[in-house]
Amino acid sequence: xxxxxxxxxxxxxxxxxxxxxxxxxxxxxxxxxxxxxxxxxxxxxxxxxxxxxxxxxxxxxxxxxxxxxxxxxxxxxxxxxxxxxxxxxxxxxxxxxxxxxxxxxxxxxxx
Amino acid sequence: xxxxxxxxxxxxxxxxxxxxxxxxxxxxxxxxxxxxxxxxxxxxxxxxxxxxxxxxxxxxxxxxxxxxxxxxxxxxxxxxxxxxxxxxxxxxxxxxxxxxxxxxxxxxxxxxxxxxxxxxxxxxxxxxxxxxxxxxxxxxxxxxxxxxxxxxxxxxxxxxxxxxxxxxxxxxxxxxxxxxxxxxxxxxxxxxxxxxxxxxxxxxxxxxxxxxxxxxxxxxxxxxxxxxxxxxxxxxxxxxxxxxxxxxxxxxxxxxxxxxxxxxxxxxxxxxxxxxxxxxxxxxxxxxxxxxxxxxxxxxxxxxxxxxxxxxxxxxxxxxxxxxxxxxxxxxxxxxxxxxxxxxxxxxxxxxxxxxxxxxxxxxxxxxxxxxxxxxxxxxxxxxxxxxxxxxxxxxxxxxxxxxxxxxxxxxxxxxxxxxxxxx
Numbered sequence: 001x002x003x004x005x006x007x008x009x010x011x012x013x014x015x016x017x018x019x020x021x022x023x024x025x026x027x028x029x030x031x032x033x034x035x036x037x038x039x040x041x042x043x044x045x046x047x048x049x050x051x052x053x054x055x056x057x058x059x060x061x062x063x064x065x066x067x068x069x070x071x072x073x074x075x076x077x078x079x080x081x082x083x084x085x086x087x088x089x090x091x092x093x094x095x096x097x098x099x100x101x102x103x104x105x106x107x108x109x110x111x
Numbered sequence: 112x113x114x115x116x117x118x119x120x121x122x123x124x125x126x127x128x129x130x131x132x133x134x135x136x137x138x139x140x141x142x143x144x145x146x147x148x149x150x151x152x153x154x155x156x157x158x159x160x161x162x163x164x165x166x167x168x169x170x171x172x173x174x175x176x177x178x179x180x181x182x183x184x185x186x187x188x189x190x191x192x193x194x195x196x197x198x199x200x201x202x203x204x205x206x207x208x209x210x211x212x213x214x215x216x217x218x219x220x221x222x223x224x225x226x227x228x229x230x231x232x233x234x235x236x237x238x239x240x241x242x243x244x245x246x247x248x249x250x251x252x253x254x255x256x257x258x259x260x261x262x263x264x265x266x267x268x269x270x271x272x273x274x275x276x277x278x279x280x281x282x283x284x285x286x287x288x289x290x291x292x293x294x295x296x297x298x299x300x301x302x303x304x305x306x307x308x309x310x311x312x313x314x315x316x317x318x319x320x321x322x323x324x325x326x327x328x329x330x331x332x333x334x335x336x337x338x339x340x341x342x343x344x345x346x347x348x349x350x351x352x353x354x355x356x357x358x359x360x361x362x363x364x365x366x367x368x369x370x371x372x373x374x375x376x377x378x379x380x381x382x383x384x385x386x387x388x389x390x391x392x393x394x395x396x397x398x399x400x401x402x403x404x405x406x407x408x409x410x411x412x413x414x415x416x417x418x419x420x421x422x423x424x425x426x427x428x429x430x431x432x433x434x435x436x437x438x439x440x441x442x443x444x445x446x447x448x449x450x451x452x453x454x455x456x457x458x459x460x461x462x463x464x465x466x467x468x469x470x471x472x473x474x475x476x477x478x479x480x481x482x483x484x485x486x487x488x489x490x491x492x493x494x495x496x497x498x499x500x501x502x503x504x505x506x507x508x509x510x511x512x513x514x515x516x517x518x519x520x521x522x523x524x525x526x527x528x529x530x531x532x533x534x535x
Contacts, residue, residue, distance in 0.1 A: 025474070051386055058464035066464070074464055081472050084383035085479050089336055096336065098482040101489075103454070105478070107308035109467065 006076070007069045010054060013076060016043050020079040021072040025105040028075075028082040032093050037086065044080065044087045051080055063111065071111050115352045122507045123356040130358075130513050134502035139516055140316035141496045146447035149519060152526030153425050154180040158266070158273040158280070158287045160427040160441065161187060165270070165304050166220065167195060171237060174220035175200055175210050179451075180444045181276050185263050186210045186226070190237040197265035197274045198239050202228040203258040209235070226260075235260050268293070270300050291359035292423055295407030295431075299400045303437060303457040307474045309481070310453050315488035317426060317442040317450040318515055319495075323484050324440060325422050325511040327351045327367055333483055355411025356510050361424035361518045363511045366409055369417025369433055371395075387472040391480065392417065394469035397435040398459040422511060424518060435459065436473070448492050454481065 005017040020043060022028045032040065047054075058066065058074045066074065086093050118126035125132070139145050161176040173188035184200035186209065202209045207230040212219040225242065226235045234243035239260035247255065264275040266284040273284050285293055313320055323329065330351055355366040369392040377385050388395040408431055409416045421429045428440040441453040456474055461467040505513050 029478075048382065048386070055386075055465050055468055061464070063461060063463055063467060074468075077464075077468055078471050081383060081387065081468065081475050084381065084472075085475070088381040088383060089479075095479055095482040097486055099486050099489075101311065101313075101482050101486040103309050103311040103452075103478050103481050103485065105307060105309050105474075107306055108474075109305050109307070109461075109470070111467070 005069065005072050007057060007067075007073055009057065010050070010073055010076075013047055013050075016047065016076065017072060019043075021075045022079065023075060023110065025078075025082070025108055028079050029105075031079070032082050032086065035083075035093060037091070037093060040083045040086050040093060044083055047076065047080055051077055066111060074111055115354055117507075124507050124510045124513065127358050127510070127514070130510065130517060134504045135513060135516060136501055137319075137495050137503060137516075138501070139519055140318050140492070141447065141498070143447045145523070146316075146444065148523045148527065150180050150444070152523045153519065154178070154444070155276045156281070156522070156526070157425050158275045158282075158284050159425075160271050160273050160423070160439075161185070161197075162272050163270050163300075164195065164267060164272060165301075165306075167272075169222060171222045171224055172220075173210065173223060173226075173237075175218050176274075177216065177218055178276075178443070183276070184208060185274055187265065187272055187274070188223075188237050195265060195267055195272055196237070196239065197263040197272075198260035199263060201261065202230065202233055203241060203260065204228065204231055204233050204244075209260070233258075269296060269298065288423070289360045289362055291357060291364065291410065292362055292421060293407075294410065295421070295429075297402065297406040298408065298431070299402050299405075300437065300457070302398075302400060303435075303459050305458040305460045305470065307456040307470075307477075308453070309455070309478065310451060311481075311485060312445070313450055313452050313485050313488055314448065315450065315492040316448055317444045318519065319488050319491055320442050320450065320452055320485070321422065321426070321428070321515055322509075322512040323488060324428060325363070325365065325420065325515065326509045327353060327365075328506065328508040333487060334480060351508065353508060354413035354416065355409075357410055358511075358514055361522075362422060363514050364410070364419055364421045365511060366411055366413050366419050367417055368415045371417075383472065387469050389469035389472035389476075391473070391476045393432045393434040393436045393473045394458075394466065395434065396466075396469070397433070400435050400459070422515070425522075436470075438477070448496065452481075452485065 005021060006013055054073050054077050058070050061070055090096055120126045124130055166174050167189040170189055170191050173186055175184055175186045177184050185197050186200045187197045189195055200209050207228055208215055209226050209228055210219055232245045236242050239262060241255040241258040244255050264280050266273055268284055268288060328351055353365050353367045357364050372380055372384055372390055373395040384390040408419050417433050419431045426442045430438040436458045439455045443451040445451055458470045461470060
């Protein structure tokens with residue numbers, strides 16, 4: 001077993017961590033586009049029921065002093081937000097009719 | 112649904128009779144020749160917003176701004192005296208771009224005590240004065256005091272930094288912005304410093320994207336699949352009606368309602384909206400901005416007010432939400448049928464992870480909508496250029512589009528008349 005990436009209370013999501021614990025929006029958006037709807041739906045269905053608990057867990061720490069495992073858990077929440085439109089609205093990874101359009105996020109808050 | 116009171120004249124458009132009601136030509140968005148005139152008449156003569164003071168946090172903080180529309184680059188810097196100044200980004204020796212990092216065409220920012228040209232090492236202080244010339248004695252009849260950076264007119268309003276490329280601007284920044292925009296003086300923009308900055312190249316004339324974000328007539332249709340509510344037949348049938356429109360000189364604004372997720376039953380919401388208490392209209396739980404009443408917003412005193420979109424001439428938008436955050440848009444032309452779109456989202460810095468997640472949801476949702484909007488514009492540009500149809504009806508909810516194209520024509524006509532007068 002490799003070193004856990006997430007707080008132990010959320011160890012059931014370790015399998016998703018290497019794929020979805022990504023620090024920037026650009027990486028999360030790229031992962032969304034590179035994923036199939038099956039992969040996105042599997043992540044969403046597994047994590048959504050405990051996402052409120054994950055937010056509550058991260059909320060206990062000052063935002064600029066998050067332990068590394070909690071920061072990765074927060075990134076997992078960001079990824080859930082990132083895939084929410086494909087699951088809840090589009091039924092596909094990309095925005096319908098968006099074609100080749102892109103919108104790069106160049107500056108964003110960290111974490 | 113409630114009824115919006117239109118002006119006594121019967122329509123918003125009739126309230127501003129100069130705007131007219133006839134079909135509009137979009138020749139101004141498909142003509143390379145017209146675009147060349149707009150560059151001179153509009154972008155080299157207007158005050159242009161290039162950023163905010165928070166981008167210059169300390170003495171010596173600087174950033175560059177590429178202004179392809181004027182074939183130039185400017186550097187904006189906070190001096191040792193705290194003043195914000197702007198200079199053309201060109202070395203006085205042999206014309207090299209002075210401030211850049213790695214890629215000459217890309218923007219750059221940082222902190223410096225002096226600017227040193229990469230080519231021959233000439234140095235300039237933060238006031239633009241030339242302070243060092245390599246092998247100065249080799250030059251002829253030379254005094255480096257004559258070789259300071261070329262200044263650009265620069266002024267700050269409510270933390271927004273503007274430049275004007277004219278030799279002598281015809282108006283001060285405050286005169287230019289006018290009473291409707293400067294009524295926002297004292298609005299706490301300076302508290303909303305958590306920033307998401309987006310950029311895209313869009314295959315349309317800059318005015319077409321401004322049009323897309325200055326009418327909401329499109330919203331129930333183009334964005335119909337975005338939420339359970341917008342997909343409802345009665346919502347589709349009702350369409351959209353703004354609360355208030357106002358025009359002041361070259362500037363214009365619209366107030367509308369906004370969704371109130373916290374008042375909706377969950378079946379009308381996406382599950383992640385309920386989870387994050389956030390969505391297109393921003394985090395549901397508004398921060399305390401500490402200013403009451405907020406100046407300048409909701410000038411029509413509309414009930415059910417949700418947002419104001421101030422369209423500041425020529426290419427700058429400030430969109431203020433009732434939930435205590437704001438957006439800016441910039442549309443920077445790169446040719447008659449392309450432009451660079453920049454969007455900034457500004458929030459009060461989050462106190463904890465829960466507030467941060469709500470902001471992430473608002474930012475992600477913003478992008479979903481914008482991607483739909485941006486691609487539609489390319490489709491519009493392509494067919495306008497066919498010139499199969501040359502007159503387009505605009506309805507009362509599209510009054511601001513009508514006004515933008517009218518103002519653009521006025522500025523171009525003023526410019527060509529002045530040039531013709533000068534040539535006589």
